[in-house]
Each structure stands twice: as C-alpha cells, then as structure tokens.
Amino acid sequence: MCTQTLRTLFINAIAIMGTLMTVNCNTTITNPKGTFVTTENGKIVQNSKPQYYIGTNFWGAPILGSTGCGGNRERLHKELDNLKALGIDNLRILVGADAGSKNANSVYPYLQPQPGVLNDTLLVGLDYTLAELEKRNMTAVLYLTNSWDWSGGYGFYLRECGYGDSPNASGDGYGDYVKYSADFVRDERAREMYYNHVRSIVSRKNSITGRYYKDEPSIMSWQICNEPRPFDERNKQLFAEWIATTAQIIKSIDVNHLVSTGSEGLYGCEVDEQLCEKIHSDKNIDYLTIHIWPLNWGWASRNAPDEGIESACEKAKEYIDLHVAMSKRIGKPLVIEEFGYSRRENRYTLDADVDSRDKFYAYIFDCVIESASQQGVIAGCNFWGWGGMGRPRATVWSAGDDLLCDPPHEPQGWYSVFDCDSTTTRLISEKTEKLKQYIK
Numbered sequence: 001m002c003t004q005t006l007r008t009l010f011i012n013a014i015a016i017m018g019t020l021m022t023v024n025c026n027t028t029i030t031n032p033k034g035t036f037v038t039t040e041n042g043k044i045v046q047n048s049k050p051q052y053y054i055g056t057n058f059w060g061a062p063i064l065g066s067t068g069c070g071g072n073r074e075r076l077h078k079e080l081d082n083l084k085a086l087g088i089d090n091l092r093i094l095v096g097a098d099a100g101s102k103n104a105n106s107v108y109p110y111l112q113p114q115p116g117v118l119n120d121t122l123l124v125g126l127d128y129t130l131a132e133l134e135k136r137n138m139t140a141v142l143y144l145t146n147s148w149d150w151s152g153g154y155g156f157y158l159r160e161c162g163y164g165d166s167p168n169a170s171g172d173g174y175g176d177y178v179k180y181s182a183d184f185v186r187d188e189r190a191r192e193m194y195y196n197h198v199r200s201i202v203s204r205k206n207s208i209t210g211r212y213y214k215d216e217p218s219i220m221s222w223q224i225c226n227e228p229r230p231f232d233e234r235n236k237q238l239f240a241e242w243i244a245t246t247a248q249i250i251k252s253i254d255v256n257h258l259v260s261t262g263s264e265g266l267y268g269c270e271v272d273e274q275l276c277e278k279i280h281s282d283k284n285i286d287y288l289t290i291h292i293w294p295l296n297w298g299w300a301s302r303n304a305p306d307e308g309i310e311s312a313c314e315k316a317k318e319y320i321d322l323h324v325a326m327s328k329r330i331g332k333p334l335v336i337e338e339f340g341y342s343r344r345e346n347r348y349t350l351d352a353d354v355d356s357r358d359k360f361y362a363y364i365f366d367c368v369i370e371s372a373s374q375q376g377v378i379a380g381c382n383f384w385g386w387g388g389m390g391r392p393r394a395t396v397w398s399a400g401d402d403l404l405c406d407p408p409h410e411p412q413g414w415y416s417v418f419d420c421d422s423t424t425t426r427l428i429s430e431k432t433e434k435l436k437q438y439i440k
Contacts, residue, residue, distance in 0.1 A: 035217045036256045037139060039286045042331045044258075044379040052372035052439055054365055054432050055090030056083065056417075057338060057385030060107075060403035061140075062096060065132070066125030069109045070403065076132065079388045082419060084136045087432025090220060092141040092337055092382045093129070095201055096122050098152025101165040103173070105408040107151045108399045115160050115193045118200065124207055131208040133218040141337065141382070143223035143262050144198055147181065150407040153225070154181045157190040170409055182232035185242045195249055202253045214254035221258035222250050227291065228261060229268050236275050240282075247284035258286040260335070265290030265323050267297065273326070281330045287379065288330070290323050291338035292316050294360070295346070302346045309356040312341065313363045320367060324377055333379040339364050340384040340415035348395060348413035350420060358427050365431040372438035383428075387416025 035046065043050040064076040083091070099113045100106020111122045133140055146153030148169055155166030158180065169177035184190050202222060205212045213219060224246045230239035247259045261279055263269065268291070269276040280288040294300045299315040300308025320336065327334040341360040343352035364381050371378035385405025392412035393401045404416040417424050 037220045037258060039258065039333060042327070042333055042377055043375070044287065044333050044335075049440060050375060051379065052368055052435060053090045053380040054088065054368060054428065054435060055092065055380060055382040056088050057092045057382050057405055058083075058388075059092070059094040059385070059405065059407070061091065061093050061129045062111075062122060062126040063107075063109065063403060064125070065128040066121050068119075068121035068125075069399075071121075071125060073128070075389055076129065079386070080132055080136055080138065082388060083386065084138065086425060086428045087436070088386075088428065089136075089138045090141065090380060090382065091133070091138065091386075092143070092223075094146070094151060094226070095126060095142050095144050098145070098156035100152050101149050101155050101159070101168070103165050103168045104149040104155075104170075105397065106149060107408055110152070112152070112156070112197065115157075116196060116200070123204070127204075127206045127208045130206060130213075130216055130218045134209070134216070139218055139220035141221045141223055141260065142219060143226045144201060145194060145224075146226040147184075147229050147231075148227065148409075149177065150409040151226075154184040154190075157193050158183055158187065160193060161187055161189045163187075168409075178231050182230070182235055185230060185235050185238040191242060191245075195246065198246060198249055199253065202250055214256050219257050221260045221286070222254065223260045223262040223289075224250075225262045227264050227268055229264075230270055230275075233270055236270065236272065240275065240279050243279045244282045244284070247282055251284045259284055260287055260289050261285060262337075263289050263291075264338075265319070267291075273322070276323075277326050277330060280326070280332065285332075287333045287335055288323060288327050289335050289337050290319065292319060292336060292364070293338070293340060295342055302342070305342050305346055306344055306353075306356045309341075309359050312360055316360075316363065320378070327377040332377075334377050335379055336364060336367070336381040338382065338384045342414055346414075348392065348411045350391070350413065350418060354421055354424055358423055361424065361427060362431070365427075365435075369431065369435050369438065372435055383417065384415050385417070387413070387418045389419055390416070391418070392416075 037046050063070040064072045096111020097107035099110045111119050149155045149166050159165055166180050167173045167176035230236055250259050266276050294312035295302050300312045323334055341357040343354050368378055368381050387404040390402035390404045395411045397408040397412050404412055406412050406414050406416050
C-alpha cells in the first residue's frame with residue numbers, strides 16, 4: 001500500500017515536470033479546427049454530421065496514466081488499443097477521487113486529499129490519458145465528482161465542513177448515507193468547495209499537449225457528477241440550482257465542450273419526472289443522461305439474473321421510452337451512459353456464464369443502432385464497464401489490486417467485462433460494426 005503525503009506529491013511533481021519538459025519539446029499534437037463535439041437539432045454532432053456511438057465506462061484510466069501509485073501506462077496503451085479495435089471510441093472517466101470516508105472502501109490514490117490540494121501526479125495521468133485518446137481518435141466524458149462514497153464525492157466536501165465521515169452507503173448503511181448526503185446541496189460551504197474544484201480542473205492546461213482543456217479535442221463532455229441526487233424531497237429546488245450553477249461555471253470557462261449532468265434519469269431525481277426534465281432543460285446542459293441497473297433496482301432477481309432477463313429488457317424499454325419522450329420535448333439528445341448485468345447466478349468469477357449479460361447488452365446496443373438508422377434522439381451508450389486486462393484478486397478490492405470497472409465498494413468482477421470474455425467482446429465488435437453503416 002503506497003502512502004500519499006504532501007511532501008511525496010511535491011517531489012513527484014518536480015520529477016514529472018522534468019520529464020514533461022523533454023516530452024513537450026517533441027510533441028506534434030495539434031488542435032484541428034472544427035473537431036469539437038457539439039449538439040444541433042437534438043443530435044450530437046461532429047463536423048456537422050450526427051454522431052452515434054457505443055462506448056464504455058473506464059473510470060480508472062487517469063490512475064493508469066499516472067507514474068505514481070496505481071500507474072501502468074503500458075496497460076493503459078493496450079486497453080485503449082483493444083477498445084479501439086472493438087469499435088469503442090468513447091470512454092466515461094472519473095477525473096479523480098477525493099479522499100474517502102474511513103467507513104467506506106474508497107478509490108485510492110486520491111486526486112484531492114484536501115480541498116484545493118491536488119495530486120499533480122494524477123493530474124498528469126489525466127493529461128496523459130487525454131493525449132493518448134487523441135492519438136486514437138477517441139473521446140472522453142469526464143465526471144467531476146460523485147454522489148457516492150466510493151470516490152469521496154459529496155461525503156468529502158461534507159466532512160471538510162464538519163459533518164464527520166460519511167456512513168458507508170452499502171448494505172444496511174444506505175439509509176444513513178442518504179440522510180447524511182442530503183446536506184451537500186444545502187450547505188453553501190460544501191458547494192463552494194466543489195465549485196472551486198470544478199474551476200481548477202476545467203481551466204487546467206494539459207502538461208502533455210500544451211493546450212488548455214477547453215481546447216482539447218479528446219474531451220466530448222464535462223459531467224457535473226456521477227449519479228447526482230438530491231437525496232431528499234425537500235432538496236429538489238436546491239438540487240436544480242446546484243446543477244444549473246455548476247453548468248454555468250463550466251460554460252463560463254469552456255465554451256467548446258458539451259456539459260452533461262451524469263444523472264440516472266428519473267431514479268436520480270426522487271422519481272420526479274418534472275425535476276428530471278427541469279435539470280436537463282437548463283440552457284447549459286447539452287444532453288440528457290440515464291443509467292439502467294436492472295438487478296440493483298429490483299427489475300430482476302440478483303440470485304437468478306438469467307430467469308429475469310426478459311423482465312429486465314421490458315423494464316429497460318419502459319425506462320428508455322420515458323426519457324426518449326422527455327428528450328424530444330426538450331429538444332436534446334439522450335445517452336444511456338451506464339448499464340450492466342451480472343454473470344450467471346450473480347457470480348463474480350470469470351468462469352461464470354455471461355449469456356444473460358450478452359442479451360441485455362445486445363438489447364441496449366440495438367436501441368442505439370435503431371436510433372441511428374432513424375436519426376433518432378438516442379445518441380449513444382456506455383456499458384459498465386471495461387475491466388479489460390485486469391483480474392480480480394479477491395472479492396474485496398485493496399490498494400495495489402488491479403483496477404477493474406467494479407469500484408472498490410462493489411464485488412470485484414461483478415459487472416466488469418474482461419478481455420477474455422469472448423462472447424461479450426465479439427458482440428461489442430459486431431454491434432459497433434453494424435452501427436457504422438448508419439453514420440454518414
């Protein structure tokens with residue numbers, strides 16, 4: 001387990017800067033005009049052409065791209081090459097974790113150990129990741145914080161405002177976590193700390209390419225939060241104001257890139273359709289997002305996911321249709337940016353059958369393909385998620401273990417797609433190839 005002190009961060013930063021002086025002298029990366037992703041007439045557009053994509057979640061990429069604790073640039077290169085070969089060209093990525101609660105098994109190392117104190121090694125890892133994406137003509141959706149404790153998020157800011165460590169959101173602690181986290185949008189100090197973090201990240205200059213982030217073509221979208229929630233019926237107005245304020249701050253710094261909420265949709269808005277539509281109607285929010293978790297939401301039994309696959313697809317259709325209608329009303333595209341399904345009998349080991357997962361993936365992929373064939377509002381999807389070359393050492397993650405797409409608070413191997421999952425990777429390749437015929 002590596003340690004992380006300010007002295008260590010300072011030493012690492014000096015060493016990295018020395019390296020970057022050499023790298024930047026030889027860089028050939030330029031900023032081609034007109035390549036930014038934008039929206040137009042309810043579509044995601046690039047170079048005036050509607051875009052549709054099948055992507056993935058790969059939240060730990062900046063850690064792999066760093067030269068410090070958890071860094072593995074060789075693996076990052078191979079993962080990006082493998083994804084590109086499968087036809088994946090959009091990755092949803094966590095900018096970096098905040099110091100986690102002592103009550104939770106959180107991501108490590110931290111980008112933000114204290115408010116406004118950032119780990120430069122991990123920032124360079126993010127810089128490096130963006131540069132590597134550009135080389136492969138890939139783009140990223142970058143989310144700036146989390147409503148859950150697996151990467152600090154709401155709980156980090158509340159602890160810094162004197163609320164103490166957040167309760168563990170898993171299992172029996174969920175109700176306590178909800179009550180605790182409801183104070184985030186109520187506390188002006190917590191919100192201001194977060195706004196300052198947003199300003200710091202969005203205004204950053206990439207140490208690899210020499211460009212400000214606002215000029216990076218590999219960024220598709222800034223995302224306000226992973227699964228932002230008000231966590232209390234009484235918080236709805238404050239929640240909407242927080243979303244709107246953050247979006248305005250981002251746009252005031254960066255007019256080139258899209259801004260998205262990171263919302264689960266209806267389930268992330270206290271099951272309030274009006275609130276969901278309100279936050280996505282804001283003038284600075286460019287598209288609507290939803291997440292779909294059939295097992296987590298009780299659409300199918302965790303103990304018998306194979307028996308529940310038909311029900312899961314039916315419920316998913318209802319959820320998607322509701323948000324497609326919303327997207328049409330507000331004139332903005334829709335992205336299904338998280339969805340997952342477990343292996344047979346909800347097992348976590350790589351030898352467990354993935355037939356039902358493949359069926360659910362195929363259903364979501366086909367929704368995007370059908371939308372593309374009709375120039376519809378469903379612009380893309382990101383499956384959760386890419387475990388790639390990583391392998392679970394144990395059910396519970398510990399610092400030093402491979403980074404998978406299963407975050408530390410969840411069983412390792414639960415929802416990750418590994419490079420050895422041949423039926424799933426073949427499905428992904430077939431569907432991305434089919435999607436291409438509808439992208440002019």
